[in-house]
Amino acid sequence: MRALFYAAPVDPFRPLFARWAPWLLSPRWARLRAAWLLFHVVAVALVAFPAPIRRLDAAIWRKPAVGVELENWTKRLNSVGVRVTKREVRDFATELAARWLGARNTLVAPFKAYLGALGAPQNWYMFTGADRAPQRFALLFSDRNGTLSPVFELGVRLDHPELIDAEFLDEHRVRRALLQTSWSRAHTFASVCGYFARTLRAERGDVEEVICELRQQNVQHPGHLAESREVIVTRTLVVHADGSASDHWAPPKKRKKAHK
Amino acid sequence: MRRFAAWWLGLTSAREDGTALALLRVLVALSCLGLLGALCFTAEGRQTVVFGFTDVSSGGYRKLAGATTTLTFGLLGLGWIAAVLLLVGAFGRLPALVLAVTTHIVLTRNDDVSGSGDALLGAALLVLVLGDATCTLSVDARLRTGSFVDGSRIAAWPRRIGLFHLTVVYVATGLQKLVATAWTPLDGFSALYQILQSPHWTRFPTLVTDGDGLWVVPLAVGTAVTVAFELGFWLVLVSRRVRPLFATVGVLLHLGIWILLEVGAFSALSLAFYPLLFPQACARLGLALSTALNRAARGSDPGRPLAIRRAARRSDGSRDPESVPRAPAAKNPSCGWWQNARRPPHLR
Numbered sequence: 268m269r270a271l272f273y274a275a276p277v278d279p280f281r282p283l284f285a286r287w288a289p290w291l292l293s294p295r296w297a298r299l300r301a302a303w304l305l306f307h308v309v310a311v312a313l314v315a316f317p318a319p320i321r322r323l324d325a326a327i328w329r330k331p332a333v334g335v336e337l338e339n340w341t342k343r344l345n346s347v348g349v350r351v352t353k354r355e356v357r358d359f360a361t362e363l364a365a366r367w368l369g370a371r372n373t374l375v376a377p378f379k380a381y382l383g384a385l386g387a388p389q390n391w392y393m394f395t396g397a398d399r400a401p402q403r404f405a406l407l408f409s410d411r412n413g414t415l416s417p418v419f420e421l422g423v424r425l426d427h428p429e430l431i432d433a434e435f436l437d438e439h440r441v442r443r444a445l446l447q448t449s450w451s452r453a454h455t456f457a458s459v460c461g462y463f464a465r466t467l468r469a470e471r472g473d474v475e476e477v478i479c480e481l482r483q484q485n486v487q488h489p490g491h492l493a494e495s496r497e498v499i500v501t502r503t504l505v506v507h508a509d510g511s512a513s514d515h516w517a518p519p520k521k522r523k524k525a526h527k
Numbered sequence: 528m529r530r531f532a533a534w535w536l537g538l539t540s541a542r543e544d545g546t547a548l549a550l551l552r553v554l555v556a557l558s559c560l561g562l563l564g565a566l567c568f569t570a571e572g573r574q575t576v577v578f579g580f581t582d583v584s585s586g587g588y589r590k591l592a593g594a595t596t597t598l599t600f601g602l603l604g605l606g607w608i609a610a611v612l613l614l615v616g617a618f619g620r621l622p623a624l625v626l627a628v629t630t631h632i633v634l635t636r637n638d639d640v641s642g643s644g645d646a647l648l649g650a651a652l653l654v655l656v657l658g659d660a661t662c663t664l665s666v667d668a669r670l671r672t673g674s675f676v677d678g679s680r681i682a683a684w685p686r687r688i689g690l691f692h693l694t695v696v697y698v699a700t701g702l703q704k705l706v707a708t709a710w711t712p713l714d715g716f717s718a719l720y721q722i723l724q725s726p727h728w729t730r731f732p733t734l735v736t737d738g739d740g741l742w743v744v745p746l747a748v749g750t751a752v753t754v755a756f757e758l759g760f761w762l763v764l765v766s767r768r769v770r771p772l773f774a775t776v777g778v779l780l781h782l783g784i785w786i787l788l789e790v791g792a793f794s795a796l797s798l799a800f801y802p803l804l805f806p807q808a809c810a811r812l813g814l815a816l817s818t819a820l821n822r823a824a825r826g827s828d829p830g831r832p833l834a835i836r837r838a839a840r841r842s843d844g845s846r847d848p849e850s851v852p853r854a855p856a857a858k859n860p861s862c863g864w865w866q867n868a869r870r871p872p873h874l875r
Contacts, residue, residue: 280621339714442727489743489747
């Protein structure tokens with residue numbers, strides 16, 4: 268009867284549990300389980316504890332959002348009587364982050380590997396700071412006559428819905444990839460631009476050059492509602508008809524003004 | 528130290544009603560069906576999968592060695608089937624394990640397009656693999672006991688681990704926010720006001736800027752409440768009294784996120800954990816469901832396995848309830864393997 272009971276298509280692990288039942292119900296297993304759960308809880312807490320995502324290098328400090336934070340902290344420290352400059356605050360934060368990251372990475376390495384193996388990574392960097400100058404991805408193309416046509420600018424316009432699906436651009440994973448084009452140090456911008464170049468060429472035969480831009484515009488701050496917010500192009504990649512690409516990346520001040 | 532060890536041993540050895548964990552299972556399965564269904568069965572979802580989760584040779588935007596279209600959609604399809612089985616509660620832990628493996632392989636392959644929702648899904652599925660989530664409100668329970676609702680007791684530690692994971696999510700992200708002045712009074716609690724203008728997250732890019740300052744105060748209040756909620760969520764681990772308050776704020780917070788921001792299944796998955804806050808209320812719900820189902824069944828005999836109930840039918844189709852013994856589950860109020868094992872003295 269018991270064999271019949273276990274033959275039912277229910278939990279396939281149940282026969283195993285039943286076989287090991289005497290041991291699984293023993294005080295020794297209860298202690299072992301308690302120890303493992305303690306290890307698990309400690310591992311989750313340690314790995315999830317906040318830390319900088321990566322080393323604070325010069326590229327990070329150039330980001331407008333980080334620059335504004337640096338300025339705010341300097342002002343606040345000065346207002347409470349701590350006389351420091353922006354550079355001093357930056358150097359202090361860089362050194363602290365490097366030390367903290369060094370010690371933390373050594374400590375959490377085994378726990379991180381354990382949680383990775385379990386499929387439960389602990390990356391909870393959600394809206395850590397407001398991006399005060401988000402960089403929007405914009406796509407344009409030129410045809411054989413040299414006419415420049417905008418395709419889309421994320422969150423602003425979509426001129427050719429027949430080429431790029433509006434719902435595709437609304438997907439949070441696609442938006443996230445477009446966000447990474449401005450934050451990632453890897454080649455995400457070029458890769459994403461290459462994808463759109465292939466898509467445009469597949470849809471239209473007359474596409475000559477595909478141009479991808481990152482357009483930066485400060486967000487409206489509640490303390491400065493009337494402040495003008497100009498748009499500047501921070502990066503441009505041109506994918507030519509032969510597949511070669513030319514990348515223009517310079518500090519924002521040297522870039523042309525796109526529009527107001 | 529000994530007192531702590533004894534306390535911890537008691538905490539990890541306790542048993543309780545399985546309805547809270549079953550509700551987590553149902554809600555996570557529904558979230559997965561939505562998440563994977565959108566990726567597999569809609570044109571923009573399929574395009575997103577090709578874009579983000581396949582190799583450049585298969586149409587993706589970056590190199591992901593071995594990630595072909597067939598393999599990726601095959602794994603997502605398998606995951607979707609597993610989510611259906613998880614929803615109905617068939618085959619015990621197996622669907623949760625399959626879903627955890629398939630989603631981990633596909634959705635965490637490319638960091639550029641993976642988010643916190645995928646990490647939270649991993650944590651939820653880990654809890655469902657560890658716990659006996661199909662003890663009640665499941666096909667397993669129906670096959671085992673003859674009723675979809677089984678009041679048997681299961682190990683409480685998987686629910687507690689799930690609750691701990693949710694707490695860590697909130698507290699860790701709350702601590703991270705303290706680095707940015709926009710989340711604090713130092714910059715007038717302006718974080719939400721600024722985030723809702725980001726084209727990468729907001730559903731309505733011009734909502735805030737078109738408001739002419741109308742949203743400044745409400746969003747400052749929202750920012751302050753969000754930070755306080757996240758930093759104080761650990762209180763639910765030490766006091767049951769505060770749980771209704773945190774649950775109410777949490778539901779409102781996630782509703783707000785869902786309406787205003789595009790962050791995928793994160794809100795749905797976070798809310799799926801909330802039944803874990805109220806194991807006793809869930810147990811009462813299970814009891815009410817059981818009573819209602821028994822009343823609706825009228826004449827059927829819940830509390831015995833389907834196979835035994837089938838055997839109880841005579842060859843002419845009429846019932847002979849006295850001819851077969853009752854199922855072990857009916858005598859022993861416990862779930863799965865536990866019911867057939869002899870309890871050692873320390874657990875009697």
